[in-house]
Amino acid sequence: MTISLGRGRGSRFGSGWILCLLFPDLLTTPDARPLYPMDLVRLLIGAFIVAGFTLGVLSTLLRRRKTLGLTGVALAVAATLLGGPWVEISGPVSGTRSLGLDWFLLNLLLLALLFVPLERVFPLRPTQRIFRQGWDTDLAHFGVSHLLVQVTVFFTMAPAGILFGWAARPWLQAWVTSQPIVVQAVEAMVVADLAQYWAHRAFHQVPLLWRFHQVHHSCVVLDWLAGSRLHVVDIVITRGLSFVPLYVLGFAPAAVYAYLVFVSFHAVFIHANVRFRFRALDGLLVTPRYHHWHHAAHAEAVDRNFAVHLPVIDRLFGTAYLPADRWPEVYGIAGNPVPEHYAAQLTYPFSRARA
Numbered sequence: 001m002t003i004s005l006g007r008g009r010g011s012r013f014g015s016g017w018i019l020c021l022l023f024p025d026l027l028t029t030p031d032a033r034p035l036y037p038m039d040l041v042r043l044l045i046g047a048f049i050v051a052g053f054t055l056g057v058l059s060t061l062l063r064r065r066k067t068l069g070l071t072g073v074a075l076a077v078a079a080t081l082l083g084g085p086w087v088e089i090s091g092p093v094s095g096t097r098s099l100g101l102d103w104f105l106l107n108l109l110l111l112a113l114l115f116v117p118l119e120r121v122f123p124l125r126p127t128q129r130i131f132r133q134g135w136d137t138d139l140a141h142f143g144v145s146h147l148l149v150q151v152t153v154f155f156t157m158a159p160a161g162i163l164f165g166w167a168a169r170p171w172l173q174a175w176v177t178s179q180p181i182v183v184q185a186v187e188a189m190v191v192a193d194l195a196q197y198w199a200h201r202a203f204h205q206v207p208l209l210w211r212f213h214q215v216h217h218s219c220v221v222l223d224w225l226a227g228s229r230l231h232v233v234d235i236v237i238t239r240g241l242s243f244v245p246l247y248v249l250g251f252a253p254a255a256v257y258a259y260l261v262f263v264s265f266h267a268v269f270i271h272a273n274v275r276f277r278f279r280a281l282d283g284l285l286v287t288p289r290y291h292h293w294h295h296a297a298h299a300e301a302v303d304r305n306f307a308v309h310l311p312v313i314d315r316l317f318g319t320a321y322l323p324a325d326r327w328p329e330v331y332g333i334a335g336n337p338v339p340e341h342y343a344a345q346l347t348y349p350f351s352r353a354r355a
Contacts (some may be wrong), residue, residue: 015079016105017045021087025094027101033093036102045085052076104146107264114265115224115272124275124288124327132221134229140342142228145235152232156239160247173250184255185262191245192259193309199241200306201319203234211349218338218345220331222295227271231349266309271295282322286311293321296328 020027056072063069116130145152176184203213212231219226246256270291278287286309294305304321307313314320338348 015049015075015082016101017041017048018079018082018084018087020102020105021045021089022082024089025098027099028093029098029100029103032102042085049076049079049084100147104143107146108142111224111265111268115268119223119273122274122276124273124292128221128223128273130223132223134219134221134340135225137340137342137345138219138225138229141230141345142225144232144342145228145230148232152235152239155236156243157247159240160244164244164248167248168250176249177252181252181254181258184251185258187249188246188251188255188259189262189309191249192242193307193313195245196238196242196308197306197313197317199238200308201303203238204303204306209237214333214338215345215348217295217333218336219295220336221273222271222292222331223273224268224271227267229345231345233349263309270308283311285309289327290322292328292331293323295331297330297332297334298328301328 024033052072053076056069056076059069060066060073061069119128119130176187179187203209212234215231216229216234219229246259251259266286270286270288272288274288276287277289278285281287282290286305286307290305290311291308293301301321304319305311305314306319311320311322339345
């Protein structure tokens with residue numbers, strides 16, 4: 001199992017960052033560029049290349065299937081030939097439109113470093129592999145949503161200003177921003193989750209929207225990466241509606257960023273293959289067991305647990321379901337109608353519409 005953790009993926013991280021050094025205007029996020037400690041970044045790039053080459057060689061020698069190991073070795077060699085961590089950035093970096101490769105790499109690295117060990121040490125299903133069925137599809141979803149972050153952010157935030165600008169009241173926004181940042185962050189979570197609850201519920205109950213949301217529920221195995229399986233249309237509509245109350249109430253940017261950081265980790269955690277129960281939190285915060293029941297292929301759990309953060313919202317509207325001391329046995333949709341690969345999942349809702 002140790003060898004399968006590598007399979008040359010360290011060299012993929014290294015190769016990705018070398019591309020960021022070679023084409024910073026195109027591939028790096030403008031707001032993040034001034035924040036990078038470049039000496040540390042270069043050190044990590046070198047470490048990933050060495051680790052990817054080493055694990056690729058070990059995988060090639062010890063595993064029956066050689067493809068991934070050889071790919072890791074080839075990527076490490078290619079990264080070194082391109083200049084390795086010593087690639088110099090020539091001239092000022094001024095691009096304002098970016099593919100966001102650095103954002104993708106940072107998120108994937110941080111989340112993997114946090115959740116892969118958790119799932120190995122505290123697994124809900126110990127026999128479930130890291131590279132389980134459908135992991136490559138979910139990684140593709142993760143990659144597209146992060147690589148197109150500027151596009152999705154634009155389509156998420158623009159409708160709020162265009163369609164709901166009339167609802168903003170300066171006196172109300174002034175009162176909201178006068179509160180402590182911590183209070184604003186909690187309030188942002190409450191109002192965003194209320195909006196997200198109804199958007200999520202609509203995606204389950206409106207047939208046209210359900211075609212898109214089926215992609216998310218097609219996961220038959222849950223882990224930290226499974227939550228990334230979301231159709232782009234689902235992402236834009238749900239996040240866009242969730243952002244409306246944040247825009248109208250005018251929360252301070254620091255409060256919104258604090259909420260977004262919390263969301264980025266919490267949304268991954270509640271899908272994770274971990275056996276934590278958190279009984280004291282069951283009534284206060286959505287836990288992995290609570291959200292796993294939302295994905296359960298059990299008749300009694302269908303169309304339940306729509307809230308992403310606050311289970312009290314489900315209880316308020318009669319959609320909460322959390323049997324004592326039980327986890328779901330199976331996940332997914334009856335009949336498994338959604339195809340497996342990313343491209344097929346992207347077109348699936350539209351082919352269903354034509355049919």
